[in-house]
Amino acid sequence: MSSRTGRPPVRSAAWRISMWATLAFTCGTLVVFIFLDRFVANDIQRRSDAWLSGEVEVLGDVAERTPNDALYNRVVGEVAELASREVPEKSASQQPENDSVFFIQTARDGALKLWVGAGDGQSHLQAIQAAQLAATGPVSIHVRGYAVPFRVASDSMADGSRVYLGLSERDQRRVILNLRMRFFVLWLSIVLLGFAIVFFTSRRTLSHVRNITEAASHIGESDLKLRVPTSSRNDEISQLGDTLNRMLDRIENSVNQLHTITDSLAHDLRSPLTAIRGKLETSLASHDADHAEPIVSAIEELDRLTDFLNKSLDVAEAKADALRLHPTNIDLDELLRSTIDLYEPSMNDRGIRLGLHSATPVHIVADEGLIHRMVANLFDNELKHLPSGCSVDIFLQQQEGEARLILRDNGPGFDPEVREHLFTKAVKGKRSSGHGLGLAFVDAVVRAHAGKVSADNLSSGGARIIVSLPLAAQEADRLHTAHAG
Amino acid sequence: MVEDEHDIQAFLQQALSEAGYSVDVAPDGRTAEALSKSNKYDILIVDLGLPDQDGITLITRLRQIGVIAPVLILSARRSVDDRVRGLEQGGDDYLTKPFALAELLARLRNLLKRNAPQGSELTRLRVQDLELDLLRREASRSGQQLQLTPQEFVLLEYLCRNAGRVVTRSMILDKVWGMRIQPDTNVVDVHIYRLRGKVDSNGQMPLIRTLRGVGYVLQDR
Numbered sequence: 259m260s261s262r263t264g265r266p267p268v269r270s271a272a273w274r275i276s277m278w279a280t281l282a283f284t285c286g287t288l289v290v291f292i293f294l295d296r297f298v299a300n301d302i303q304r305r306s307d308a309w310l311s312g313e314v315e316v317l318g319d320v321a322e323r324t325p326n327d328a329l330y331n332r333v334v335g336e337v338a339e340l341a342s343r344e345v346p347e348k349s350a351s352q353q354p355e356n357d358s359v360f361f362i363q364t365a366r367d368g369a370l371k372l373w374v375g376a377g378d379g380q381s382h383l384q385a386i387q388a389a390q391l392a393a394t395g396p397v398s399i400h401v402r403g404y405a406v407p408f409r410v411a412s413d414s415m416a417d418g419s420r421v422y423l424g425l426s427e428r429d430q431r432r433v434i435l436n437l438r439m440r441f442f443v444l445w446l447s448i449v450l451l452g453f454a455i456v457f458f459t460s461r462r463t464l465s466h467v468r469n470i471t472e473a474a475s476h477i478g479e480s481d482l483k484l485r486v487p488t489s490s491r492n493d494e495i496s497q498l499g500d501t502l503n504r505m506l507d508r509i510e511n512s513v514n515q516l517h518t519i520t521d522s523l524a525h526d527l528r529s530p531l532t533a534i535r536g537k538l539e540t541s542l543a544s545h546d547a548d549h550a551e552p553i554v555s556a557i558e559e560l561d562r563l564t565d566f567l568n569k570s571l572d573v574a575e576a577k578a579d580a581l582r583l584h585p586t587n588i589d590l591d592e593l594l595r596s597t598i599d600l601y602e603p604s605m606n607d608r609g610i611r612l613g614l615h616s617a618t619p620v621h622i623v624a625d626e627g628l629i630h631r632m633v634a635n636l637f638d639n640e641l642k643h644l645p646s647g648c649s650v651d652i653f654l655q656q657q658e659g660e661a662r663l664i665l666r667d668n669g670p671g672f673d674p675e676v677r678e679h680l681f682t683k684a685v686k687g688k689r690s691s692g693h694g695l696g697l698a699f700v701d702a703v704v705r706a707h708a709g710k711v712s713a714d715n716l717s718s719g720g721a722r723i724i725v726s727l728p729l730a731a732q733e734a735d736r737l738h739t740a741h742a743g
Numbered sequence: 744m745v746e747d748e749h750d751i752q753a754f755l756q757q758a759l760s761e762a763g764y765s766v767d768v769a770p771d772g773r774t775a776e777a778l779s780k781s782n783k784y785d786i787l788i789v790d791l792g793l794p795d796q797d798g799i800t801l802i803t804r805l806r807q808i809g810v811i812a813p814v815l816i817l818s819a820r821r822s823v824d825d826r827v828r829g830l831e832q833g834g835d836d837y838l839t840k841p842f843a844l845a846e847l848l849a850r851l852r853n854l855l856k857r858n859a860p861q862g863s864e865l866t867r868l869r870v871q872d873l874e875l876d877l878l879r880r881e882a883s884r885s886g887q888q889l890q891l892t893p894q895e896f897v898l899l900e901y902l903c904r905n906a907g908r909v910v911t912r913s914m915i916l917d918k919v920w921g922m923r924i925q926p927d928t929n930v931v932d933v934h935i936y937r938l939r940g941k942v943d944s945n946g947q948m949p950l951i952r953t954l955r956g957v958g959y960v961l962q963d964r
Contacts, residue, residue, distance in 0.1 A: 524820065525792060528819040532841035533748060536750075536751060536755065539956075539957065540758055542957065550956075555956070556956075564841055596921065597922075599894055600934070601930055604929065604930045631923075634924040638927055
């Protein structure tokens with residue numbers, strides 16, 4: 259399982275879940291923060307506008323009531339000065355000259371009558387006149403020489419003169435910027451924390467799923483008695499584990515039942531077969547050769563029947579994934595050589611040439627008896643169906659973690675009518691003399707070893723059967739390291 | 744012999760007596776245990792499916808009461824039980840039903856031989872005028888060298904070691920090719936036919952005989 263643990267986390271489901279969760283969370287909090295920002299900014303604006311409107315009214319009132327004498331400028335100026343001290347959200351570091359507030363009184367002709375503030379007030383007045391202030395609420399005005407606009411409220415008096423009170427938006431902006439900075443830091447840390455929490459919890463949860471997957475993949479390939487891990491928590495994951503385990507219980511029961519049925523069927527048939535065969539054999543010994551013929555053929559029929567019984571039950575069990583395996587390490591190359599050794603004389607007698615193309619030992623972990631019978635079946639199949647003068651080439655290769663055994667002949671190929679169902683039970687060609695279990699048995703054995711088998715007719719004529727079986731684990735590992743080095 | 748099926752009991756008893764063994768038959772585990780206490784047997788044949796208990800349980804109990812004789816297990820079950828495999832490694836053997844008598848007798852002989860003191864390993868085999876040199880892997884008949892392939896030599900050696908006794912096709916496949924298979928073609932017959940062509944040529948008395956339905960025998964007289 260080294261490949262699984264070595265997988266980068268960015269390809270895990272936990273990572274994907276956390277990314278999407280974080281994206282949704284980020285968007286959600288961003289919308290909330292933008293809304294809050296708008297709300298706070300508007301509120302600050304509204305409050306400062308209310309202050310401006312109130313103050314300009316007071317100042318207008320004062321200016322109207324104060325007699326137009328020598329003291330007028332001083333009285334109104336001081337009132338304006340006082341008002342400027344009450345500016346909302348004023349910055350703490352007060353500059354010596356307060357340039358964030360100004361007061362202007364203009365005469366009826368628009369000339370500057372009274373100026374309270376930093377500088378001479380000419381540029382402020384020009385900007386106000388250029389903006390042509392209406393009598394309604396405060397507006398923003400850009401004054402030359404100032405980066406930040408002023409918020410200006412105005413009031414007109416009975417004598418036709420006007421008073422203007424301006425407040426720089428600088429402090430207001432500073433407050434909002436300050437607020438935004440804090441919002442941003444807070445937002446970033448919430449998002450990162452959220453991502454971390456989601457990532458680690460989902461990874462933890464999904465690791466249970468991975469454990470279940472890993473355990474489940476071992477079940478069946480080795481032993482049906484294994485169960486997936488469960489936890490005491492009654493969450494969805496442990497429910498999944500429990501459900502899988504209950505399913506495995508049922509499967510194990512069915513498989514055991516199948517074993518019981520096939521065993522008792524085999525037992526019930528074999529005991530009489532044994533008795534009959536034994537009696538035939540003992541009576542064979544007491545007969546002379548002339549009378550032995552019927553007994554001999556009866557014995558041969560019995561042996562065929564026994565073989566058929568064994569193969570049928572094997573195929574039935576394999577179809578239900580219930581074949582009992584006793585795996586050991588097998589060298590297919592060696593096995594093929596001794597099988598060819600066994601079959602070559604028979605093949606030669608029938609005028610069939612055998613060729614083996616295999617260079618190195620190929621190790622698989624499999625049930626030796628079953629693999630022997632499977633390979634023998636493949637050879638029997640060729641021997642029975644190939645006409646004289648044909649040749650069979652056998653290739654043994656290892657590629658992509660599999661051992662691949664290919665039997666290729668230049669005979670007539672598979673009958674089109676049986677080709678579709680070659681590996682199903684009891685299918686055979688018209689000329690076939692077997693009971694049609696051969697290739698079904700091959701398929702059953704190969705499947706039970708997590709391999710696959712396919713058959714086709716070559717365009718150049720002849721049939722081809724390809725059997726793929728997983729290589730022994732150490733073989734796969736060795737190849738892997740050889741590639742890496 | 745512990746076997747509950749009457750028919751199997753009958754023919755086995757007859758065949759074993761004919762082969763020169765004296766046989767006591769027990770139909771169930773209890774009788775077998777009682778017999779084992781009062782007699783000392785050289786070998787036990789135990790059927791796995793007994794009416795009163797499991798064959799394996801019986802063997803374990805017999806071992807507990809001090810029976811050391813080797814056991815040949817007869818099984819009608821399809822696949823060989825893991826527990827039987829365990830016993831097999833412990834020096835016992837098994838045979839699945841139905842079986843050829845020749846195979847049963849061969850396995851009995853093997854088990855008895857395993858228990859008997861081992862003689863020095865033979866380097867030459869001699870059956871009538873057939874002679875095998877096991878070291879140089881050469882065979883000759885009446886002094887005439889036979890041109891055998893290595894596989895044919897192994898086959899002939901196996902037949903010689905069992906001279907006078909019947910060997911079945913599946914015994915040959917198992918011992919010579921190391922395969923427990925039942926080919927539905929005549930592959931073994933072709934090998935025997937070729938070997939016979941080399942051994943029994945020139946009008947000499949044929950040594951390798953085919954017993955149809957049973958197997959082959961290399962005649963030793």
